[in-house]
Amino acid sequence: MTHPPASVKPTSAELGVLQAIWQIGPATVKQVHAAMSSGRDDLTYANVLRLMQIMHAKGLLKRDESERSHVYATAQSQKATQGGLVKDLIRKAFAGSGKALVLAALRDGHVSKQERAEIEELLRGEES
Known part of the structure; x- marks a missing residue:
């Protein structure tokens, strides 16, 4: 492919x-x-x-x-396409810091309460 x-x-x-x-x-x-x-x-x-x-x-x-x-x-999976776009965004807009991107999303209300709970679960390693 x-x-x-x-x-x-x-x-x-x-x-x-x-x-x-x-x-x-x-x-x-x-x-x-x-x-x-x-x-x-x-x-x-x-x-x-x-x-x-x-x-x-x-x-x-x-x-x-x-x-x-x-x-x-x-031609590419959703995950691969989104991953490339996120990598480019982190490099261009957040000086290469994934942490800065995540903090901006969390601080600026771009993440719902449900999404925040899912992120917290993932960070705790409970995602199956």
Whole structure:
């Protein structure tokens, strides 16, 4: 399996496509458009098609052309993609400190009480 170069970071629009595919699994453009367009009248099928074609050319998506309707899948797992983005964010915005990122998220209300409890459980080593 080929992976996109480490320098290829998805744009926010591309992340929307990746999130849709992570949620529904390998899908056609029609399925991705349906998943993304709920409550978004501005998102046309043509826009999603073009975006997915660009993502395929960049190596962010794989395309199975064996069927009439091409089926797209992510080139990397959700965990790998998010890990790369977090690493880049830590390096660029937090001077390489993962601790600074975590503290900023916890201090600035970006973490719900439930999420905080899950984090505490993980830190205590109780995660199975």
